[in-house]
Amino acid sequence: MIVRPATLEAALALRAAGPARPLAGGTDIYPAQAAAAAWMRPSNERLLDLTGIAGLDRIEADAEGWRIGACVTWSALRAAPLPAAFDGLRAAAGTIGGVQVQNRGTVLGNLCNASPAADGAPPLFSLDAGIEIAGPQGIRRLPLPDFLLGNRRTALAPDELAIAIRIPQPAAAARSAFRKLGARSHLVISIAMVAVLAELRDGHVTRACLAVGACGPVAQRLPAAEAALIGAPIAMAPALIAPAHLAALAPLDDLRASAEYRRHAALILLRRALAEALA
Amino acid sequence: MPQVTLTVNGKTSTVEVEGRTLLVELLREKLRLTGTHVGCDTSQCGACVVHMNGESVKACTTLALQADGASITTIEGLAKADGTLHPMQEAFREYHALQCGFCTPGMVMSAIDLVQKHPEGLSEKEIREGLEGNLCRCTGYHNIVKAIDAAQAVMHGKAASIAPATV
Ligand SMILES: Cc1cc2nc3c(=O)[nH]c(=O)nc-3n(C[C@H](O)[C@H](O)[C@H](O)COP(=O)(O)OP(=O)(O)OC[C@H]3O[C@@H](n4cnc5c(N)ncnc54)[C@H](O)[C@@H]3O)c2cc1C
Ligand code: FES
Ligand code: FES
Numbered sequence: 001m002i003v004r005p006a007t008l009e010a011a012l013a014l015r016a017a018g019p020a021r022p023l024a025g026g027t028d029i030y031p032a033q034a035a036a037a038a039w040m041r042p043s044n045e046r047l048l049d050l051t052g053i054a055g056l057d058r059i060e061a062d063a064e065g066w067r068i069g070a071c072v073t074w075s076a077l078r079a080a081p082l083p084a085a086f087d088g089l090r091a092a093a094g095t096i097g098g099v100q101v102q103n104r105g106t107v108l109g110n111l112c113n114a115s116p117a118a119d120g121a122p123p124l125f126s127l128d129a130g131i132e133i134a135g136p137q138g139i140r141r142l143p144l145p146d147f148l149l150g151n152r153r154t155a156l157a158p159d160e161l162a163i164a165i166r167i168p169q170p171a172a173a174a175r176s177a178f179r180k181l182g183a184r185s186h187l188v189i190s191i192a193m194v195a196v197l198a199e200l201r202d203g204h205v206t207r208a209c210l211a212v213g214a215c216g217p218v219a220q221r222l223p224a225a226e227a228a229l230i231g232a233p234i235a236m237a238p239a240l241i242a243p244a245h246l247a248a249l250a251p252l253d254d255l256r257a258s259a260e261y262r263r264h265a266a267l268i269l270l271r272r273a274l275a276e277a278l279a
Numbered sequence: 280m281p282q283v284t285l286t287v288n289g290k291t292s293t294v295e296v297e298g299r300t301l302l303v304e305l306l307r308e309k310l311r312l313t314g315t316h317v318g319c320d321t322s323q324c325g326a327c328v329v330h331m332n333g334e335s336v337k338a339c340t341t342l343a344l345q346a347d348g349a350s351i352t353t354i355e356g357l358a359k360a361d362g363t364l365h366p367m368q369e370a371f372r373e374y375h376a377l378q379c380g381f382c383t384p385g386m387v388m389s390a391i392d393l394v395q396k397h398p399e400g401l402s403e404k405e406i407r408e409g410l411e412g413n414l415c416r417c418t419g420y421h422n423i424v425k426a427i428d429a430a431q432a433v434m435h436g437k438a439a440s441i442a443p444a445t446v
Binding site: 001002004023026027030031034035038047049051075097098099100101103104185186187 | 281298299301320321322323325328334335336337339340341342344345347389392393409410411412413
């Protein structure tokens with residue numbers, strides 16, 4: 001069953017009326033369904049297609065910052081004229097699947113899917129993103145760390161829909177970068193990925209936001225490393241990120257990589273991403 | 280049953296589909312356009328790539344109902360009515376860019392979208408990156424990349440015909 005409402009109000013009414021799984025690009029939903037069907041477990045889930053709702057596919061700027069609607073695809077994000085602070089997010093967009101997955105898959109769908117390996121999460125953590133949620137009581141907002149509760153778990157109630165990503169206006173001087181490590185360059189689940197956003201004055205770091213993904217159920221910021229970087233001269237900064245700053249990570253030990261390897265990879269990726277952002 | 284109206288290779292059809300029908304099933308089974316292949320069903324291989332409103336998408340992971348009102352081009356829609364091949368098809372033939380041919384329809388559709396999106400021209404590296412969503416288990420990609428390079432010259436009007444392959 002699939003329903004395709006034309007307005008947000010109709011979509012919320014359908015959501016309130018009974019279980020209905022939101023569907024955006026479907027690039028997480030369909031492969032999982034096809035895999036289940038191949039094991040004789042076809043799904044009868046009711047799908048609520050959001051792509052018929054006008055206006056959800058917009059990227060807008062207002063006094064508060066940027067708003068990326070629920071149906072904005074990775075390709076649309078790559079093509080949008082966003083400031084340099086978004087270079088990390090744009091780089092992440094270019095690594096999602098391949099062009100065809102980017103043409104369908106949405107940025108917000110990546111977050112709502114809540115995979116520990118969601119490549120969109122670290123750049124959006126480093127940009128202090130929040131999620132705009134619509135429900136029967138109106139609109140509420142949650143910072144991204146409060147929205148992503150765990151592996152495949154979000155703070156969304158069954159009668160709510162995530163409608164946009166909100167990003168506060170970054171400083172004009174902010175630069176950013178993204179690095180990911182996988183067994184190959186594309187079509188692969190990340191072993192670790194990182195995003196860095198930095199601001200500089202007179203050759204010194206004045207602000208740094210570091211985020212790591214695939215090293216725990218949810219991406220994380222690294223406040224200790226961020227503090228250690230303040231005031232550092234550009235050339236010295238990458239080496240200041242130390243193993244102790246990554247202590248709070250809880251990487252998986254699985255078939256893709258050992259926990260120890262992931263932790264080390266995250267450190268090296270952070271140093272490289274920071275060097276790139278500061279270059 | 281719900282209905283979907285879509286224009287495929289210039290011809291508009293209205294088809295009854297089940298809600299769960301995928302675009303690739305509609306194309307292959309209802310419209311009998313079997314040039315679009317299914318290699319994996321999980322959006323990995325790219326054998327099923329078609330153009331939806333001018334953008335390449337994987338038809339194995341697009342619901343038919345989500346294509347309502349869309350304009351679709353499949354591999355069957357590329358050659359002219361008199362059989363003249365699209366420059367990309369011509370280049371694939373000239374450069375021996377296929378062996379078993381299973382990946383070819385998707386490769387060609389992805390390649391055309393890639394070239395169209397880059398009027399400034401693509402380097403070899405950019406062509407390879409642009410093909411990340413398409414797997415070929417026969418050719419090793421080398422001749423596919425050469426074919427796309429030759430086709431972009433014709434598609435952008437920089438050459439009148441596909442440059443002959445040198446051995
Ligand atoms: C071949 C392939 C390669 C991939 N490579 C990568 C990769 O490199 N990195 C990566 O991070 N991901 C990758 N993905 C996963 C996927 O493409 C991304 O996570 C994508 O951003 C998901 O967006 P979507 O719009 O397709 O989500 P959908 O599949 O439509 O939805 C995903 C989940 O989010 C929920 N949802 C979606 N929108 C909303 C909303 N507005 N409100 C509430 N819930 C919502 C859905 O119910 C579902 O549970 C890949 C997928 C494929 C098939
Ligand atoms: S069949 Fe669609 S990507 Fe393989
Ligand atoms: S030619 Fe056989 S898979 Fe590409």
